[in-house]
Amino acid sequence: AVGSKAPDFVLIGQDLxxxxxxxxxxxxxxxxxxxSLDTDVCAASARVFNExxxxxxxxxVLVISADLPFAMSRFCSTEGLQDIVTLSMMxxxxxxxDYGVLLQDGPLAGITxxxxxxxxxxxxxxYTELVPEITQEPDYDAALSAVA
Numbered sequence: 001a002v003g004s005k006a007p008d009f010v011l012i013g014q015d016l017x018x019x020x021x022x023x024x025x026x027x028x029x030x031x032x033x034x035x036s037l038d039t040d041v042c043a044a045s046a047r048v049f050n051e052x053x054x055x056x057x058x059x060x061v062l063v064i065s066a067d068l069p070f071a072m073s074r075f076c077s078t079e080g081l082q083d084i085v086t087l088s089m090m091x092x093x094x095x096x097x098d099y100g101v102l103l104q105d106g107p108l109a110g111i112t113x114x115x116x117x118x119x120x121x122x123x124x125x126x127y128t129e130l131v132p133e134i135t136q137e138p139d140y141d142a143a144l145s146a147v148a
Contacts, residue, residue, distance in 0.1 A: 007098040011087035014073040028059045031117040053083035066111040118146040
């Protein structure tokens, strides 16, 4: 919720190392939470945030999904995305549960809804968007305004 401290997390980077929210302390953070980079809408959001991230000082953009780190690495390499950090939930769904984005039923059960969470330098939530339809892109302008 806006105004609350973001829950810490441990997610897995492309090199299979663990990453936590504490690794980004002192920076504004955009959490671009997506079901899978292998879908058109998720891929599009990663591209948009990568493009915007290159012009934002002091802001880290984390793209978080259930994809394996190997697939994330291949995607970023193929797409030339160097300004985002991709993190995988491959070892635990705790992140999705803690952030309230875990899909509980249906064909996509076990992965995340599409959502944006923006944090200030102290890890306080300043903006959230739970995209109402999984096939819709998030409101990029609103998320970017929250880190301006």
